[in-house]
Amino acid sequence: MGKKTAKQIAIYGKGGIGKSTTTSNISAALVEAGYKVMQFGCDPKADSTNTLRGGEYIPSVLDLLRENARVDAHDAVFQGFKGVYCVEAGGPQPGVGCAGRGIITAVELLKQQNIFEELDLDYVIYDVLGDVVCGGFAVPVREGIAEHVFTISSADFMAIYAANNLFRGIKTYSSKGGALLGGVIANSINSDFHRHIVDDFVERTQTQVVEYIPRSLTVTQAELQGKTTIEAAPNSEQAAIYRRLANKIADHTESKVPSPLDAKELREWSSSWADQLIEIERKTQYVAVDA
Known part of the structure; x- marks a missing residue:
């Protein structure tokens, strides 16, 4: 009987959107549930996995390659919370080279040395910077x-703009064997109008919201301890939300090609929401005055 094939998932998002926070909590929830998981950080800052390792940073693949012409891929793999495997692709020195090169180099290194098969992984989760969908x-x-x-x-x-750009990239590569879209993880959703904006965007681009995640002080407290919410506050409501999201991603099987908006459509869409928000604010002020 042959070894299982790991389910490979990529999570994109613009810088500062909570991408690594969410990804690390998904990884923690999956490993907590008994799965063998690798989180593969694809940001040049190499900070994707630090909350899985008590706030400790690990040397990236490109760091190791700068020191040695030949690298044993095992030296780039570290274990964290409940045995989760952590890898950071890294990036070039500031001002030198393509920031995406680390991803290409790191993936090739681990593939050449059969690390994915050796570790008998259930999931490999790539945490990828989504501000630009360049070559790397x-x-x-x-x-x-x-x-x-x-x-x-x-x-x-700007978060929706980055998501729409990603949709364009997925659509471009979909006919050439590229990965397809599972859906949108809506983060920092703390009001009805936040939810309505995201819902409208996914409807227009023919995709779906996988989970709504509120902004929570619990997450900040956990990260200040160098931990995921799953580890630092396992009984919190926020941890329950991350577990629910992880289960949905684990069960997900059918992805599709999204229908991104073109530049004119996106601008008209955002302008219409700007007008709606002004109207909502005006009504709120009237209610406050009447009260």
Whole structure:
């Protein structure tokens, strides 16, 4: 009987959206449930996995390659919370080279040395910077390394703009064997209008919201301890939300090609929501005055 094939998932999102926070909590929830999980950080800052390791940073693949011409891939794999495997692709020195090169180099190194098969993984989760879908950062999508892609977005325009750009990349590569979209993870959703904005966007782009995650002080407290919420506050409501999200991703099987908005459609869509929010604020002020 042959070894199982790991389910490969890529999670994209613009910088500062909570991508690594969410990804690390998904990894922690899956490993807590008994799965063998690798989190593969694909940000040049190499800080994807630190809350899985008590706040400790690990040397990236590119760090190791700068020191040695030949690297044993095992030296780039570290274990964290409940045995989760952590890898950081890293990036070039500031001002030198393509920031996406680390992803290409790191994936090739682990594949050449059969690390995925050796560790008998259930899940490999790529945490990918989604501000730009350039050559390096597009590798998990373009090469079909990931089977399913999820994007994290808030209701803010720049987060939705980045998500729409990712949709364009997925659509471009979909006919060439690229990964398909599983859906949107809506982060920092603390009001009805935040939820309505994201819902409207996914409806127009023919995708779905996988989970709504509120902004929570519990997450901040956990990260200040160098931990995921799953580890630091396992009985919290926020941890329950992350576990629910992890279960949905684990059970997900059918991804699809999204229908991104073009530049004109996106601008008109955002302008219409700007008008609606002004109207909501005006009504709120009237209610406050009447009270």
